Amino acid sequence: MDRSVKNCYPCHMARPRQFDEERVLHAVRDQFWNAGYAATSLQDLMRVSGLGKGSLYAAFGDKHQLFLRALRSYLDDSLGYLREKLDSAPRALDALRAFVMAPVSDPGGAAARRGCLMANSTCELATADPEVLAEAGRTYEGTTALVAECVVRAQKEGDVPADADPIETARALLAAQQGLVFMGRTGLDFDKLTATARSLAAQLLPGAG
Amino acid sequence: MDRSVKNCYPCHMARPRQFDEERVLHAVRDQFWNAGYAATSLQDLMRVSGLGKGSLYAAFGDKHQLFLRALRSYLDDSLGYLREKLDSAPRALDALRAFVMAPVSDPGGAAARRGCLMANSTCELATADPEVLAEAGRTYEGTTALVAECVVRAQKEGDVPADADPIETARALLAAQQGLVFMGRTGLDFDKLTATARSLAAQLLPGAG
DNA sequence: CGATTGATGGACCGTTCGGTCAAGAACTGC
DNA sequence: GCAGTTCTTGACCGAACGGTCCATCAATCG
Numbered sequence: 406m407d408r409s410v411k412n413c414y415p416c417h418m419a420r421p422r423q424f425d426e427e428r429v430l431h432a433v434r435d436q437f438w439n440a441g442y443a444a445t446s447l448q449d450l451m452r453v454s455g456l457g458k459g460s461l462y463a464a465f466g467d468k469h470q471l472f473l474r475a476l477r478s479y480l481d482d483s484l485g486y487l488r489e490k491l492d493s494a495p496r497a498l499d500a501l502r503a504f505v506m507a508p509v510s511d512p513g514g515a516a517a518r519r520g521c522l523m524a525n526s527t528c529e530l531a532t533a534d535p536e537v538l539a540e541a542g543r544t545y546e547g548t549t550a551l552v553a554e555c556v557v558r559a560q561k562e563g564d565v566p567a568d569a570d571p572i573e574t575a576r577a578l579l580a581a582q583q584g585l586v587f588m589g590r591t592g593l594d595f596d597k598l599t600a601t602a603r604s605l606a607a608q609l610l611p612g613a614g
Numbered sequence: 615m616d617r618s619v620k621n622c623y624p625c626h627m628a629r630p631r632q633f634d635e636e637r638v639l640h641a642v643r644d645q646f647w648n649a650g651y652a653a654t655s656l657q658d659l660m661r662v663s664g665l666g667k668g669s670l671y672a673a674f675g676d677k678h679q680l681f682l683r684a685l686r687s688y689l690d691d692s693l694g695y696l697r698e699k700l701d702s703a704p705r706a707l708d709a710l711r712a713f714v715m716a717p718v719s720d721p722g723g724a725a726a727r728r729g730c731l732m733a734n735s736t737c738e739l740a741t742a743d744p745e746v747l748a749e750a751g752r753t754y755e756g757t758t759a760l761v762a763e764c765v766v767r768a769q770k771e772g773d774v775p776a777d778a779d780p781i782e783t784a785r786a787l788l789a790a791q792q793g794l795v796f797m798g799r800t801g802l803d804f805d806k807l808t809a810t811a812r813s814l815a816a817q818l819l820p821g822a823g
Numbered sequence: 824c825g826a827t828t829g830a831t832g833g834a835c836c837g838t839t840c841g842g843t844c845a846a847g848a849a850c851t852g853c
Numbered sequence: 854g855c856a857g858t859t860c861t862t863g864a865c866c867g868a869a870c871g872g873t874c875c876a877t878c879a880a881t882c883g
Contacts, residue, residue: 418851422860441738443652447841457862458842464860468841520737524796528729528737529650531799541800576797576810577817584793587733588785590740591750601785608786609817627881628829656871666832667872673830677871 426464427478429454434475438522441529442472473536479522480544488551497559498612504552505578505606508585509599517589517598524586549575564612581605635673636687638663643684647731650738651681682745688731689753697760706768707821713761714787714815717794718808726798726807733795758784773821790814 432453436445447468451458465471487504494500503510508517527541552575559565565574585602589595641662645654656677660667674680696713703709712719717726736750761784768774774783794811798804 418849418858421850423849439741441652441742443650444738444742446839448839459844459863460861462842519741525737527800528734528796529653531801532648532728533650533653538801542802545797545800545802573809573813576806577813580793580797580810580814581790582793583796584789584791587736587792587796588754588789591736591754592740592747593751593754597785600782601789604782604786605789605818609814628827629831629879629881631830632879633830655869657869666830668833668874669831671872 424456430475430478433471434479437472437475442526476526476540484547491551491555497555497562498564500555501559501578502606502610505582506602507582508589509602514595517595520590521586524583549579552578578609581609633665639684639687642680643688646681646684685735685749693756700760700764706764706771707773709764710768710787711815711819714791715811716791717798718811723804726804729799730795733792758788761787787818790818
């Protein structure tokens with residue numbers, strides 16, 4: 406089943422893949438990100454990946470499975486990046502602040518207008534696609550857990566009141582962050598969005614920037 | 615052009631409409647709300663409206679125009695409802711708290727999981743559909759203005775510090791609310807969502823509930 | 824009643840959709 | 854070089870898509 410491991414052919418080597426699976430997933434992910442799931446056609450996917458229909462179907466299954474693969478790849482990257490950011494910050498409070506401000510961390514604001522693939526997909530598909538809904542639930546639970554860990558660290562460092570519930574605090578921070586992601590997607594002016602992000606971070610987290 | 619005005623026929627009356635335009639817009643809006651724009655076919659629209667293709671096209675133009683009509687009808691209703699809620703509250707602070715908590719005001723949580731038509735549409739279409747993006751911008755600017763007015767009133771009533779910027783406060787409240795709407799759409803447990811809403815309201819607004 | 828008008832519903836259009844399949848290409852082991 | 858295996862390509866499929874058109878219907882006014 407898993408053809409990503411190269412040296413597992415029965416006895417005769419066959420024709421090797423001429424494409425890099427990760428590269429294709431990346432291109433496909435961008436396409437879904439820009440146009441959404443339903444508005445992306447197989448022709449779009451062929452164009453951005455450079456693959457023929459047959460290759461796409463042989464490698465990934467149908468459109469929906471390919472979408473889920475691309476989505477999961479995106480989530481793995483995002484969660485890994487978040488974990489690294491949260492863990493590597495010298496002071497947990499700074500990491501929490503950066504977490505809330507993440508939607509405005511891109512200088513130009515282009516990323517803010519593009520939003521988040523998982524968020525966009527959830528809004529488009531959550532009602533009708535249980536697998537996407539499940540992925541969303543898992544993702545935001547995972548994110549909450551990571552942030553909550555960071556809250557605990559901030560408490561140990563004396564920056565967050567010890568009586569605050571870490572999970573509850575994390576959920577509030579996550580909700581605020583996702584609200585900012587969404588406001589960015591509505592086209593809200595980047596400077597105003599940044600000001601709002603600062604305001605939210607200041608109100609939800611102790612200490613002055 | 616405008617056939618909604620009944621008494622403007624040249625000289626002979628013709629066959630009158632056999633459907634209620636508002637009723638159709640309502641049904642169509644629900645369909646788009648449940649399935650999204652791209653995933654809704656003309657057959658779906660015919661089914662939920664009970665109209666034939668010809669009637670739909672004659673009355674509303676193509677699918678995209680019909681969608682915009684339904685979306686605007688939704689927005690008019692929503693903004694009207696919000697204005698009324700904000701104005702009718704005896705105390706502005708209570709209205710602001712209710713505004714933030716709106717995503718969990720539905721007892722069962724079904725509304726929370728359905729999300730907001732404008733928010734869903736923005737996430738699905740904002741990148742590719744300038745008209746939807748413009749509608750989103752207008753909507754959230756309008757909402758910000760309404761909430762800011764209410765903040766001013768709360769300041770006059772002594773419930774919100776006088777030195778707070780009403781617009782900035784309104785944007786933060788709106789972002790928090792939309793974050794909650796989104797978290798509801800991810801399927802987050804309704805009780806947890808409610809707790810998060812309470813937590814956000816408590817941190818962003820003065821006074822104890 | 825008959826002329827006129829807009830509403831109606833479904834047949835019909837070309838296009839594009841997601842998905843399948845078979846034939847050929849590329850590669851290794853014998 | 855041949856056999857065996859997988860990958861690649863593009864033709865092909867039926868279905869569904871959005872959209873147009875027209876014969877028919879219902880209502881009014883002269």
